[in-house]
Amino acid sequence: MIIGAPRKRHGCDRSTATGAAELSQIVMSEFLLTPESAPTVEDSGAASPRARSRNMNTPQSGWLDHWPWPERTFMERLSPASRRDLLALGTQRPFQPGEVLSPYGDPANSVYLLRSRDSKVSACAKITGVDGKLLAIRVSGDVIGEIAALEPSSRRSATVTICTAATVHRMPGAEFLRFLDQHPDGWQTLCRTIADRLAWADQRRLDFSDCAVTVRLARLLVEFAESYGRRTTVRPNGNGCDDGSTDAAAWEITIRLNYEELGNLVGARIDAIGLAMREMRDLGLVCLRNRHIVVIDNKGWEKYSVQP
Numbered sequence: 001m002i003i004g005a006p007r008k009r010h011g012c013d014r015s016t017a018t019g020a021a022e023l024s025q026i027v028m029s030e031f032l033l034t035p036e037s038a039p040t041v042e043d044s045g046a047a048s049p050r051a052r053s054r055n056m057n058t059p060q061s062g063w064l065d066h067w068p069w070p071e072r073t074f075m076e077r078l079s080p081a082s083r084r085d086l087l088a089l090g091t092q093r094p095f096q097p098g099e100v101l102s103p104y105g106d107p108a109n110s111v112y113l114l115r116s117r118d119s120k121v122s123a124c125a126k127i128t129g130v131d132g133k134l135l136a137i138r139v140s141g142d143v144i145g146e147i148a149a150l151e152p153s154s155r156r157s158a159t160v161t162i163c164t165a166a167t168v169h170r171m172p173g174a175e176f177l178r179f180l181d182q183h184p185d186g187w188q189t190l191c192r193t194i195a196d197r198l199a200w201a202d203q204r205r206l207d208f209s210d211c212a213v214t215v216r217l218a219r220l221l222v223e224f225a226e227s228y229g230r231r232t233t234v235r236p237n238g239n240g241c242d243d244g245s246t247d248a249a250a251w252e253i254t255i256r257l258n259y260e261e262l263g264n265l266v267g268a269r270i271d272a273i274g275l276a277m278r279e280m281r282d283l284g285l286v287c288l289r290n291r292h293i294v295v296i297d298n299k300g301w302e303k304y305s306v307q308p
């Protein structure tokens with residue numbers, strides 16, 4: 001899933017419109033292409049001998065038959081047979097947070113399938129544009145690098161950085177295209193993924209032009225909580241979240257995002273994000289635990305036309 005494929009549509013009062021400059025910056029960062037060379041995972045050679053020995057072209061891939069792929073991801077949408085065939089392609093290797101999977105402008109065209117190492121914690125990758133601004137997040141079950149595979153003469157449209165320990169299945173672009181051709185649900189699933197991405201971008205642009213920063217952020221946080229939240233309980237104490245057994249139900253967003261990254265996603269400056277977070281904290285809607293944002297189940301979200 002691409003955070004966040006839109007599930008709800010909301011309008012906003014035009015009186016809360018934000019600057020067109022902010023909007024155009026985000027739009028530009030999605031479409032500008034400037035070739036640039038940087039070392040890539042692909043340039044560092046094929047998979048290590050260890051990784052090759054774990055090539056999924058083995059019957060061992062059967063244990064992934066029951067893997068809990070997150071909802072609306074490429075893998076979740078494929079039929080079990082197609083899923084098995086995709087996992088049998090290419091090689092896999094572990095990645096650590098901070099490792100760059102592919103840099104912006106790179107000419108390589110492998111396709112990557114992201115997978116969590118632990119079925120209870122979703123792996124994530126951050127997608128950043130040429131200006132280093134966060135454009136999107138991909139999680140376990142998503143394919144990454146499909147754009148260059150579709151047009152082999154193009155360069156990577158964004159930098160992809162792993163943000164939690166993950167296993168990455170890598171396959172040559174041509175093999176991925178063959179997979180799509182040979183499986184009835186292949187192309188359809190890829191199109192649905194790209195449609196989600198377009199819809200999300202459209203919704204963000206609507207929000208950017210119509211809604212106040214706090215509303216944009218509230219919607220994003222609730223979407224993140226729905227898609228990537230881990231159920232928990234909290235007793236908010238003003239700043240942090242004290243754990244408690246009988247306290248408010250909440251969702252801890254498993255992906256760590258700083259204010260700058262949140263600002264990139266909703267088209268706002270870091271100080272505006274700080275103010276919006278403070279407002280939500282004061283209303284008992286969010287708190288912070290180990291630098292993870294916790295979204296608290298509270299009627300107060302209705303103020304922003306959302307409810308977790």
Ligand SMILES: Nc1ncnc2c1ncn2[C@@H]1O[C@@H]2COP(=O)(O)O[C@H]2[C@H]1O
Binds near residue numbers: 157
């Ligand atoms: N706006 C975006 N939203 C989600 N994923 C993206 C976005 N821009 C780029 N990507 C992904 O990042 C990858 C970078 O390499 P590719 O251009 O081959 O394919 C790209 C997509 O898989």
